[in-house]
Amino acid sequence: xxxxxxxKDNPLREHILLALIGSIAASxxxxxxxxxxxxSDYLEASPDIAGFIFMSNFLGIAIGTLVSxxxxxxxxLKGCFIVGIALLFGAELGSxxxxxxxxxxxxxxxxxxxxxxISGSVAxxxxxxxxxxxxxxLYMLSMFATSxxxxxxxxxxxxxxxxxxxxxxxxxxAGIALMLLYLLTLPVAEKxxxxxxxQSMFSSVHNKETITLLSCILFxxxxxGGSWAFYERLGLAWGFGMGDIAFVLxxxxxCGFAAFFVESSEKLLxxxxxxxxxxxxxxxxxxxxxxxxxxxxxxxxxxxxxxCGWAYTVPMIQGLLDRITNGNKNTAAxxxxxxxxxxxxxxxxHGYILNATNSFHITLLSCGFFYGLSLISGLSVIYFNRxxxxxxxxxxxxx
Numbered sequence: 001x002x003x004x005x006x007x008k009d010n011p012l013r014e015h016i017l018l019a020l021i022g023s024i025a026a027s028x029x030x031x032x033x034x035x036x037x038x039x040s041d042y043l044e045a046s047p048d049i050a051g052f053i054f055m056s057n058f059l060g061i062a063i064g065t066l067v068s069x070x071x072x073x074x075x076x077l078k079g080c081f082i083v084g085i086a087l088l089f090g091a092e093l094g095s096x097x098x099x100x101x102x103x104x105x106x107x108x109x110x111x112x113x114x115x116x117x118i119s120g121s122v123a124x125x126x127x128x129x130x131x132x133x134x135x136x137x138l139y140m141l142s143m144f145a146t147s148x149x150x151x152x153x154x155x156x157x158x159x160x161x162x163x164x165x166x167x168x169x170x171x172x173x174a175g176i177a178l179m180l181l182y183l184l185t186l187p188v189a190e191k192x193x194x195x196x197x198x199q200s201m202f203s204s205v206h207n208k209e210t211i212t213l214l215s216c217i218l219f220x221x222x223x224x225g226g227s228w229a230f231y232e233r234l235g236l237a238w239g240f241g242m243g244d245i246a247f248v249l250x251x252x253x254x255c256g257f258a259a260f261f262v263e264s265s266e267k268l269l270x271x272x273x274x275x276x277x278x279x280x281x282x283x284x285x286x287x288x289x290x291x292x293x294x295x296x297x298x299x300x301x302x303x304x305x306x307x308c309g310w311a312y313t314v315p316m317i318q319g320l321l322d323r324i325t326n327g328n329k330n331t332a333a334x335x336x337x338x339x340x341x342x343x344x345x346x347x348x349x350h351g352y353i354l355n356a357t358n359s360f361h362i363t364l365l366s367c368g369f370f371y372g373l374s375l376i377s378g379l380s381v382i383y384f385n386r387x388x389x390x391x392x393x394x395x396x397x398x399x
Contacts, residue, residue, distance in 0.1 A: 015135040017184045018122050019142035021081070024177040025088065025118035026143050027170055031150050032347075033232040033249055034158065035166065040233075042162040045101050051229070051351020053101060057108040057115075058225070058344030064116020065337040068124070069330055077121050081181050084117030089174035096167035116340060118177070120333040123318070125186060127327045133319035137259035140311045144256025152250035155242065208384045210324055210331065213275075213317050216377035218338040218345075220279060223370035224310055225346020226353075226363060227285070231303060234360050238294045248300050255307025262315050271320045272385055275313060276378040282309030283375060286368035290361060314339065346370065 032054065039050045064084070071080050091111035098104045126135035150169075157165040235245035265274055285305035288298040318335050325331040346367070354363045 012134075014129060014184060014186070015126065015131075015138050016142075017180055018125050018135065019138040021085075021177045021180050021184070022119060022122035022139050023142040023146040024173045025084070025115045025122065027146065027150065027173055031147065031154060031166075031170075032229050034151060034154050034246070036229055037232045038158045038163050038166050039101075039104075042158075043099060043101055043104070046355060048351045048355035049101055051347050051355075053105045053108055054229070055344050055348035055351070056105040057112040058340050058347060060109040060112020060114075061116040061119065061340035062112075062337055062344055064113035064118075065120040065333055065340060066116075067113065068117045068120030069333045069337075071117065072121065072124055072329065072333070077125050077186055078181070078184075080117055080121040081184075082178075084114050084121065085174055085178050085181065087111075087114035088118065089171055089178070092167050092171035092174055096164045096171070112340075116336075119336050119340065123332040123336045124329040127322060127329055127332045128186060131263070132322045132327070133262050133315055136315035136318045137262045140259040140315050141256040144252070144254075144307065144311055147256075148250045148252065148254075150250075151246060151252075155246045207324070209381055209388075210321065212377050212380050212384065213321050213324075214334060214338045216275065216279070216374050216381070217314065217317055217335055218342045219370045219374035219377060220282065220310075220313060221339050221342025222346035222349070223282065223342075223367040223374065224306065225343040226350030226367040226370070227289075227306055228310075229347050230350070230354065230360070230363065233354075234289070235299060237360060238299065240296060240299065244296065248303060252303050252307045255304055256311045258308040258312040259315050262312065262319065271316055272378070272382045275316050275320070275381065276375065278309050278313030278316060279371065279375045279378050280309075281305055282313065283368060283371040285309070286364055286371065289364050290368070 035054065036050050039045050039053060045053070068080055068084075071083075088111060091107055091114055095104060095107045095111065098107060122139065123136075126132055126139070129135060154166065154169065157169055161168075231249065232245055235248075236242070269277075282305065285302040288302040288305070291298065318332065321331050321335055322328075350363050350366055353366055354360065357363070
């Protein structure tokens with residue numbers, strides 16, 4: 001293993017390992033379009049019931065992220081990882097042998113708690129190293145890469161083994177995460193110092209900019225939670241073949257490379273403006289799905305716009321939060337909390353809307369509404385920053 005100093009000076013190896021472990025914890029969102037379809041088809045669940053099952057999953061992730069914030073104050077990050085991965089393995093294996101939707105929702109909730117513990121720990125661990133934006137960018141890239149491979153292979157697994165094969169595959173991924181954890185080296189000073197002043201887990205949220213950035217993630221992921229979850233169902237409703245849909249969903253993994261431009265693009269524009277551009281890109285995806293032209297090209301373009309906006313904007317926001325709060329681990333975990341809460345709310349809200357209206361058009365307009373709220377939050381961050389600079393300049397003049 002590398003020593004701690006070398007890892008901290010050159011964290012690429014650790015960032016890659018953290019990204020891989022984090023992407024396994026996030027596999028439920030990566031494979032969500034096919035998971036919704038599998039539960040609907042093999043367990044005969046309606047869209048709102050299937051949405052509720054995985055909303056429970058995301059709600060568990062949100063709670064698990066909060067648990068990770070508390071746990072990191074008393075245990076090492078490695079310890080948090082081990083507990084989260086072990087719980088994830090058990091929950092995924094248990095899900096494979098359950099056919100009752102109510103019981104499945106409970107097990108998916110436990111799976112979510114495990115994923116939340118891992119996700120919050122990954123976000124906190126990334127802040128221990130330099131170049132956090134690259135770390136978060138690799139996290140998003142790994143998520144999309146895992147999604148691409150999984151969405152290409154899972155249709156065959158689901159066709160042959162149903163939901164049992166689906167969840168056993170996720171359990172295997174959890175086992176791989178445990179092996180990757182053995183290779184991971186983190187700085188020694190990773191345990192909370194009991195002699196330090198006590199802090200609330202929300203004490204890092206200390207200004208308007210921080211709160212607004214967290215809101216920006218929440219609204220963005222609420223929109224994505226609705227649109228991404230039902231891309232498979234939308235494609236079938238538009239008359240596309242399952243093979244074509246699975247292929248497009250799998251090659252959307254290239255969207256993850258948008259995260260590579262997070263650091264380099266800041267040489268052209270400030271991160272606050274780039275966040276607005278990223279959210280606007282995601283909002284544009286709704287236009288291609290809301291027109292009367294139900295073409296495969298529009299479907300593909302929309303999917304890629306959603307993926308690129310998602311992969312680019314989230315690490316950009318997390319990097320800015322890290323800079324504003326001086327690498328506060330609680331804030332990093334809170335940003336993941338907003339991430340998963342948004343996905344949870346989005347899936348539940350839009351699953352309910354789709355079931356109540358039986359209209360993808362209305363559901364997509366609702367997604368666009370939340371993208372709009374995220375855009376307003378991004379613009380507000382620019383406004384708050386300008387106002388603060390003007391106030392600072394005025395104070396310096398009068399002093």
